[in-house]
Amino acid sequence: MLDYRFQWRVVFKHWPELLDAAFLTLELTVLSVALGLMIGLVLSVWRRSDNRLLWWFTATWVALARNTPALLQIYLFYFGLGAVSIHMSSYAAVLAAITFNNAGYLTEILRGGMDAISPAQRNAAIGLGMRPVQVYVFVIIPQVLRIVFLPITNQIVWAMMGTSLGMIIGLQELTGMTTFLQSQTFRPFEFYLVAAVIYLIVAESILITARLTARYSFRW
Amino acid sequence: MNSFSPVFTQGDFILMLKGAGITFYLTLVSGLFGTILGFLIGWARTVKFAPLYYLLGLYIEVFRTVPLIIQFVLFNSGLAIFGLRIDPFTSGLISLSIYISAYVAEVVRSGIESVPPVTVKAARGLGMTYLQSFRFIVVPVGARSVLPAWTGLMLGLMKDTSLVAVLGATPPELLRASQIIITRIQEPLAILIGAGAFYFIMCHFITVVVNRYEKSWNEKTKVAA
Numbered sequence: 039m040l041d042y043r044f045q046w047r048v049v050f051k052h053w054p055e056l057l058d059a060a061f062l063t064l065e066l067t068v069l070s071v072a073l074g075l076m077i078g079l080v081l082s083v084w085r086r087s088d089n090r091l092l093w094w095f096t097a098t099w100v101a102l103a104r105n106t107p108a109l110l111q112i113y114l115f116y117f118g119l120g121a122v123s124i125h126m127s128s129y130a131a132v133l134a135a136i137t138f139n140n141a142g143y144l145t146e147i148l149r150g151g152m153d154a155i156s157p158a159q160r161n162a163a164i165g166l167g168m169r170p171v172q173v174y175v176f177v178i179i180p181q182v183l184r185i186v187f188l189p190i191t192n193q194i195v196w197a198m199m200g201t202s203l204g205m206i207i208g209l210q211e212l213t214g215m216t217t218f219l220q221s222q223t224f225r226p227f228e229f230y231l232v233a234a235v236i237y238l239i240v241a242e243s244i245l246i247t248a249r250l251t252a253r254y255s256f257r258w
Numbered sequence: 259m260n261s262f263s264p265v266f267t268q269g270d271f272i273l274m275l276k277g278a279g280i281t282f283y284l285t286l287v288s289g290l291f292g293t294i295l296g297f298l299i300g301w302a303r304t305v306k307f308a309p310l311y312y313l314l315g316l317y318i319e320v321f322r323t324v325p326l327i328i329q330f331v332l333f334n335s336g337l338a339i340f341g342l343r344i345d346p347f348t349s350g351l352i353s354l355s356i357y358i359s360a361y362v363a364e365v366v367r368s369g370i371e372s373v374p375p376v377t378v379k380a381a382r383g384l385g386m387t388y389l390q391s392f393r394f395i396v397v398p399v400g401a402r403s404v405l406p407a408w409t410g411l412m413l414g415l416m417k418d419t420s421l422v423a424v425l426g427a428t429p430p431e432l433l434r435a436s437q438i439i440i441t442r443i444q445e446p447l448a449i450l451i452g453a454g455a456f457y458f459i460m461c462h463f464i465t466v467v468v469n470r471y472e473k474s475w476n477e478k479t480k481v482a483a
Contacts, residue, residue: 042339105461106454107417110433114454117446195323202325206424213327227335234324234332241323 049228052219059215060236066211067198067240070133074140074197075190081141082148096145103142108200111135116207128209136200143193151186152178184256191248195241202237212236266449270439277435278456284419284431288354289412295355296362303363304370314363321360326421329353334425347429350422358415365407369400402475409468413461432456 049056081099084092103111115138116131126134155178163173205214212233220229303314321329333353337344344352373396381391423434430438436453440446 041341101458102454105413106457107420107433109420110450110454110457113433113437113446114450117440118450119447121445121447199323199325202327203421205327213325216328226331227339230328230332230335234320234328237324237328238320242319245323 044228045225046228048223048225049232052223052229055215055219056212056232056236059210059212060240062210063198063201063212063237064240066129066133066136066201066204067194070136070140070197070201071194073133073137074144074193077137077141078144078148081145082152085145085149086152099138100142100145103139104146108135108139109203109206111139112203112207128204128207131207132201132204132209132211135203136197139200140193140197143196144190147186147189147193148182150189151182154185155181187248187252187256191245194244194248198237198241198244264443266439266443266445270443273430273435273439274432274453274456277430277432278460280429280431281416281419281433281457282460284351284354284422285412285416288351288358288419289415291355292358292415293362293408295359297366299359299363300366301370303367318360318363321357322364326353326357326418327424329357330421330425346425346427347422350425350427354415354419354422357418358411361411361414362408365404365411366400368407369404370396372403373399402472405468405472409465413464416460416464417457 081096085096085100087093112131112135115126115135116128119126159177159181160173163177164170168176201211202213204211205217208214210218216229216233220226223229299314299317303311305311330350330353333356334346334349337349377395377399378391381395382388386394419431420433422431423437427434432453436449440449443449
């Protein structure tokens, strides 16, 4: 029935390249989440501010990031900005687009977390004589962190999957490298299966680390 | 007008409009099949049978953590290995359905578990069979609590349909259509912003429709105080 011979040796001959590419994927994931988290933190505070301009800026960012495909965002950074003479490498374009996308989603996650903390907590903390910084550091942020922890974990995995779009604009992260290698060896199934397993392992290690962290940090 | 013109024509607009239609069609069909499949999987996971729970859990983990592009290509080349020939459009549609079913399964499970066990016990105590209590108590109550999450998934699905272009699926959906136009008229920024506007409007449309439906749904079932 199956007149197809699987050939795995050729895949493992290219193992070093795949591993390098996997590290590039991981690097992009970590960078885009770290940058996205920083921007998201600022935006989520702006979203709650009274300044209309900041509010609109944030609302627009979140709406654009969440309502258009990540691939379109990558195209915009890579091809679109080229029209106004801003030329990005495919690495920079993927990083910028996934960061933009992450920031939009993370802003909503963080805002949701902050909204979930009742104002009474804040008042009580102030009533105990805490300064505003102390209120945030000791009362609000620990609770927000607990609420947003799992959604953020999902976002990290999502960002990892998002970086695979780099393949389309010629970035050789894991998917791009796999595509390149299979085009040389004509073994698409074997290569993509190995790539899928690598993605699964990377994602599982992110998820397991997160679950363990959550179990030991949020025990009260 | 000659057939090659480096400006945006009415035909281009129609191509993008048709592309938006294809995007919508892909979302609708794979959303429907994915929801049915995901519902069954999520339901099966609430049955207290450990092997089934973990096996389906593995299914969910795999389809939620492997990038969609890889799923597309693997599915397509996997079919070729088994000697099945399916056109890229259909194969993309099936991959999308399977992909989204993994997400739907988790949402469905959390919806079923959101119904308090006491409520279910009360229903059983009134003489309902398991299926009756599921059909008349668990599903209506659970569905209300997960409707927003499900909508979010469908919006995500719409954006993910842009990836079927990787398989070279024809007819072109919105983003692929835009790319074809860009290749000819070399105006990436304007066309991409236009495509973004299309996606934005479609997402907004779905959100508004679901919100309205949700509101009328909640009104209808409001208990007279």
